[in-house]
Amino acid sequence: MSSRRNFLKTTGAIGALGMAGLSGCIGGGSDAVKFLLTPSESDVDIKKQYQPLFEYLESESDVTIDSDVAADYAAVYQAFKSGQADLADSSPTIAIQGGNEGVTEVMGIRVAYGAAKYFSLLTTTPDSGIETLSDLEGKTVAFADRLSTSGSLFPLYMLNQAGLDTGTAPDGEANDFDGQWSDHSTARETLVNRDEVVAAGTGAFSVASHVPKGQFPEQFLDVSAENDGDLGTETPELKLLAASDPIPRAPIIVRSELEDAKKSSLTDALTSVSQDALINEDLGDDQQLWFTGVEPGTIDDYAPIQNVIDTLGISLGQ
Numbered sequence: 509m510s511s512r513r514n515f516l517k518t519t520g521a522i523g524a525l526g527m528a529g530l531s532g533c534i535g536g537g538s539d540a541v542k543f544l545l546t547p548s549e550s551d552v553d554i555k556k557q558y559q560p561l562f563e564y565l566e567s568e569s570d571v572t573i574d575s576d577v578a579a580d581y582a583a584v585y586q587a588f589k590s591g592q593a594d595l596a597d598s599s600p601t602i603a604i605q606g607g608n609e610g611v612t613e614v615m616g617i618r619v620a621y622g623a624a625k626y627f628s629l630l631t632t633t634p635d636s637g638i639e640t641l642s643d644l645e646g647k648t649v650a651f652a653d654r655l656s657t658s659g660s661l662f663p664l665y666m667l668n669q670a671g672l673d674t675g676t677a678p679d680g681e682a683n684d685f686d687g688q689w690s691d692h693s694t695a696r697e698t699l700v701n702r703d704e705v706v707a708a709g710t711g712a713f714s715v716a717s718h719v720p721k722g723q724f725p726e727q728f729l730d731v732s733a734e735n736d737g738d739l740g741t742e743t744p745e746l747k748l749l750a751a752s753d754p755i756p757r758a759p760i761i762v763r764s765e766l767e768d769a770k771k772s773s774l775t776d777a778l779t780s781v782s783q784d785a786l787i788n789e790d791l792g793d794d795q796q797l798w799f800t801g802v803e804p805g806t807i808d809d810y811a812p813i814q815n816v817i818d819t820l821g822i823s824l825g826q
Contacts, residue, residue, distance in 0.1 A: 615774065
């Protein structure tokens, strides 16, 4: 196992450069809250996706939502640390770090079509010659954001468990393979379009429809919201190398120091939202929010992810 190291200390400074577009203070009045978004897919307008949720929260909690799009998850973390964010769509990693430091709390866990857990997949192309994870030694693998749970941490964990030396990745370099980090859709497209990239680690939502149903383990078919009839229906076809154990879905987090009444009102509204309230009528079906509701949750729900962090030797430090 690689030596422990401070992950967000090193990546946060880089990610914070993406915060230039954020206004200096939070909102314009006592009823305003800043909601930060992080795009997981480069081909989706995330502000338009979230607009119905913002309107719902404004009507239910008597607040004004002021939203911005952060460059990456590390930038989200830095915004909470510096008091420039009240709420955010977050990776579990950020929720764990914020919880450890008393900076953030989990408001709720996002649910997709009844499933509060999801999966990370490592895929390759059918003609790559890659049959097992050990075949990736010396090869190039594409990942999503470095702090992405399903697009970076769990793929690295699966490679680690397969015997590959993950080195100081994701904040540094792996020893047994070359890693490239971007976002889920870019990682998938890089695998498809660049010959030197022979595998991709992404969330199942990005690639499952490209993988034939017969390749998935029973656990995935029983739990995953992606098992909705679309498995293997998209082109080009991809081949499954490995699927993770179920992962708690990503949370919505809140700044710990937000006034209690506002925090409680927003949390109650968020965990009561219906699927219909999240639909933007101006967007196509494939551009809607990936989640259909939010269920109550706490930082304790993310213990499986803490285990992955510990195994990879990452210390979410100051």
